[in-house]
Amino acid sequence: MSWNLTSSVAPVSRLWRTLAFRLTAGYALAGLFLVFLATASLYLLTVAEMERSTRLFIEDKLHVLRTMLRERPGDGDALREEVELESAARRYEQFYIRLLDEQNEPLLTTPGMAEQLDLEQLATQTGIRPGRTVRMKGRHGRAFRVTTATAPVGSPPTQTDTIQIAIDVSQQEEFLQRYRLWFFSILLGTFVALPLIGYQIARRGIRPVEDMAATARRISSTNLRERILPDGYPFELASLAGTFNQMLDRLEDSFERISRFSADIAHDLRTPVNNIRGEAEVGLARARTITEYREVLESCLEEAVRLSDLIGDLLFLARAESPLAHVRRESVNIVELLDGMREYYEASAAEAGVLLTTSANRAPVIAPLDRRLVQRAVSNLVSNAVAHTPPGGSVVLAASSEDSAVHIEVSDTGVGIPSEALAKVFDRFFRLDSSRSQAAGGTGLGLAIVQSIMLLHGGKVEIASQLGQGTRVTLHMPIAEQGHAAAVPNHHMTKT
Amino acid sequence: MRILVIEDGAKTAKFLKKGLSESGFAVEVSGDGLDGLHLALEMEFDLVILDVMIPSLDGWQVLTRLRQAGRRTPVLFLTARDAVHERVRGLELGADDYLVKPFAFSEVLARVRSLLRRAPQRPQEIIRMADLEINLLRQRVTRSGQRLDLTFKEFLLLSLLAQHAGEVLSRTLIAEAVWDMNFDSDTNVVDVNVRRLRSKVDDPFPQKLIHTVRGAGYVMESD
Numbered sequence: 001m002s003w004n005l006t007s008s009v010a011p012v013s014r015l016w017r018t019l020a021f022r023l024t025a026g027y028a029l030a031g032l033f034l035v036f037l038a039t040a041s042l043y044l045l046t047v048a049e050m051e052r053s054t055r056l057f058i059e060d061k062l063h064v065l066r067t068m069l070r071e072r073p074g075d076g077d078a079l080r081e082e083v084e085l086e087s088a089a090r091r092y093e094q095f096y097i098r099l100l101d102e103q104n105e106p107l108l109t110t111p112g113m114a115e116q117l118d119l120e121q122l123a124t125q126t127g128i129r130p131g132r133t134v135r136m137k138g139r140h141g142r143a144f145r146v147t148t149a150t151a152p153v154g155s156p157p158t159q160t161d162t163i164q165i166a167i168d169v170s171q172q173e174e175f176l177q178r179y180r181l182w183f184f185s186i187l188l189g190t191f192v193a194l195p196l197i198g199y200q201i202a203r204r205g206i207r208p209v210e211d212m213a214a215t216a217r218r219i220s221s222t223n224l225r226e227r228i229l230p231d232g233y234p235f236e237l238a239s240l241a242g243t244f245n246q247m248l249d250r251l252e253d254s255f256e257r258i259s260r261f262s263a264d265i266a267h268d269l270r271t272p273v274n275n276i277r278g279e280a281e282v283g284l285a286r287a288r289t290i291t292e293y294r295e296v297l298e299s300c301l302e303e304a305v306r307l308s309d310l311i312g313d314l315l316f317l318a319r320a321e322s323p324l325a326h327v328r329r330e331s332v333n334i335v336e337l338l339d340g341m342r343e344y345y346e347a348s349a350a351e352a353g354v355l356l357t358t359s360a361n362r363a364p365v366i367a368p369l370d371r372r373l374v375q376r377a378v379s380n381l382v383s384n385a386v387a388h389t390p391p392g393g394s395v396v397l398a399a400s401s402e403d404s405a406v407h408i409e410v411s412d413t414g415v416g417i418p419s420e421a422l423a424k425v426f427d428r429f430f431r432l433d434s435s436r437s438q439a440a441g442g443t444g445l446g447l448a449i450v451q452s453i454m455l456l457h458g459g460k461v462e463i464a465s466q467l468g469q470g471t472r473v474t475l476h477m478p479i480a481e482q483g484h485a486a487a488v489p490n491h492h493m494t495k496t
Numbered sequence: 497m498r499i500l501v502i503e504d505g506a507k508t509a510k511f512l513k514k515g516l517s518e519s520g521f522a523v524e525v526s527g528d529g530l531d532g533l534h535l536a537l538e539m540e541f542d543l544v545i546l547d548v549m550i551p552s553l554d555g556w557q558v559l560t561r562l563r564q565a566g567r568r569t570p571v572l573f574l575t576a577r578d579a580v581h582e583r584v585r586g587l588e589l590g591a592d593d594y595l596v597k598p599f600a601f602s603e604v605l606a607r608v609r610s611l612l613r614r615a616p617q618r619p620q621e622i623i624r625m626a627d628l629e630i631n632l633l634r635q636r637v638t639r640s641g642q643r644l645d646l647t648f649k650e651f652l653l654l655s656l657l658a659q660h661a662g663e664v665l666s667r668t669l670i671a672e673a674v675w676d677m678n679f680d681s682d683t684n685v686v687d688v689n690v691r692r693l694r695s696k697v698d699d700p701f702p703q704k705l706i707h708t709v710r711g712a713g714y715v716m717e718s719d
Contacts, residue, residue: 299710299711302710305600340676343649344675347685347689348685351688371678375678375679376679383685
């Protein structure tokens with residue numbers, strides 16, 4: 001089914017790109033082919049059947065005549081009846097018989113035979129192939145089947161006569177002609193009807209797809225609520241609609257997060273900026289003592305530091321997401337790293353009445369990691385754990401390793417996290433209790449940073465918590481790809 | 497010590513000049529790449545502080561031309577863009593250090609001093625401040641003749657402050673120097689540790705040596 005679709009048939013080629021057109025063309029061609037095949041085979045079968053019945057009729061006649069000539073050669077009346085009367089009585093499929101003796105002199109002839117047929121022509125045409133049925137045109141344009149056969153006379157034979165039979169098949173021809181007319185009408189009808197029907201079917205089939213396209217067109221960043229209702233669609237398209245809807249769900253979720261994130265950024269940036277502005281404005285509104293000015297400046301500086309920490313964290317997250325971000329791996333003994341972390345936080349933990357310990361398992365856990373990043377992640381976790389554990393509680397740091405991964409676990413006996421909030425703790429700016437976290441100087445980005453550090457290491461972070469019982473955060477980092485990180489230049493001159 | 501600041505942000509240039517001058521440096525300021533390069537080539541400077549995004553010639557070009565002219569003057573880069581490849585590019589072009597905005601002035605000062613090798617060169621054995629005496633070798637601290645019982649980290653913290661007497665040290669810098677925390681960690685931890693140190697070093701004595709500079713960090717001095 002390939003025809004030329006070059007530029008000369010540009011409209012067709014454009015149409016060809018539409019699914020409806022392709023389906024229609026497919027249906028129509030297949031339909032036409034089948035109808036053509038059916039009618040044509042029926043026609044050929046009919047023609048063959050007619051020829052066969054004509055031949056059988058002729059053979060039957062020959063058989064009768066031969067039998068008569070052989071058994072009762074002297075019975076002229078019976079022969080005459082057979083040759084002259086029976087034939088003349090027929091209205092349909094009239095036939096003509098001529099009986100010739102050995103000298104080719106006609107003995108008996110059906111009346112009107114000479115008027116219908118050129119007998120000379122008959123003799124020559126059938127004489128070539130005796131016993132075979134041959135086509136012949138009559139004097140009035142009628143179609144005949146003619147044949148010549150020899151018939152021994154008497155038993156044992158005394159002489160051999162010749163029988164010439166012609167049968168008028170013009171009615172059959174007319175029938176076939178009507179048949180052909182029908183055939184072409186049907187083909188023509190099919191040719192017109194099939195594309196129309198096919199097009200309707202194709203359109204109906206494609207409509208859900210068009211609905212989906214229309215829905216998709218209506219969707220923009222401001223309108224992500226729209227969904228395709230999968231009811232009433234055929235199974236395949238319902239599953240497509242379902243997939244599409246799921247994609248929209250995810251998109252909507254991402255957009256919501258992003259817009260919430262932007263709103264949170266704006267809020268968290270606005271607060272310190274507002275404080276700086278307000279304090280400076282009020283401070284300058286009238287003359288103050290040196291101490292008062294100093295107070296204002298110091299407060300402004302504190303706010304500026306908060307602002308710059310926040311920007312630093314946001315930049316860190318943004319950079320961690322960029323495809324250019326990379327991890328500078330070096331061999332790190334995690335147990336030592338945790339010891340350092342414990343030393344660092346020991347004083348704050350003691351002040352908060354929290355017991356901070358590293359696990360008793362002292363076997364070294366060494367893995368190629370980015371020391372600074374892992375330090376930062378663990379530091380965020382320990383800081384959270386100490387801040388959320390009431391006096392008398394404890395925080396335990398533990399490291400373990402297996403063949404392909406290392407794990408760092410920070411568990412506390414703190415206040416815990418409600419299960420409904422657990423999924424959101426890694427979201428940027430998510431705070432369980434905003435007032436307290438703000439007071440503690442948190443940006444609400446700590447766990448988000450932990451998560452992106454884990455992603456940078458190809459690992460993941462897991463959190464489990466029970467309200468009132470405590471929280472356990474586990475960092476999992478695979479230690480497969482080492483060579484990849486070694487190629488990165490290790491400029492360690494800057495501190496962020 | 498002469499420092500050239502090439503920075504088009506008037507406020508940034510102003511506070512850098514003020515802060516550095518008050519720390520005892522002679523500071524020239526240029527707000528334009530071409531002018532700055534001209535100054536750097538005409539005059540002798542001990543250090544150039546160079547912003548990346550400046551008019552007429554950007555920081556990269558200024559640095560490249562300076563190095564092409566054979567000047568080995570140390571260059572401290574300032575930039576608002578903190579992409580690793582930019583950092584690497586600056587260092588490859590011959591910058592000596594790199595600071596990302598927003599930065600703390602105390603950080604600038606620390607980098608400048610370290611680039612100019614003005615940090616204490618020869619290791620001191622004993623640091624004395626008022627009646628405080630720190631023996632770095634033997635890791636012993638006495639005040640008014642009394643032996644102070646400090647943990648190892650407390651000793652490191654005190655030594656750090658004493659070695660940079662008169663300099664404001666930011667919490668980040670302290671966390672890095674004492675605990676090897678190379679990032680902006682939870683700096684409240686530094687406050688807690690300084691508080692503990694004070695309770696041993698300052699609280700029992702009338703003269704206070706460790707001072708808080710609000711919003712900036714800590715400084716040790718005996719005025």
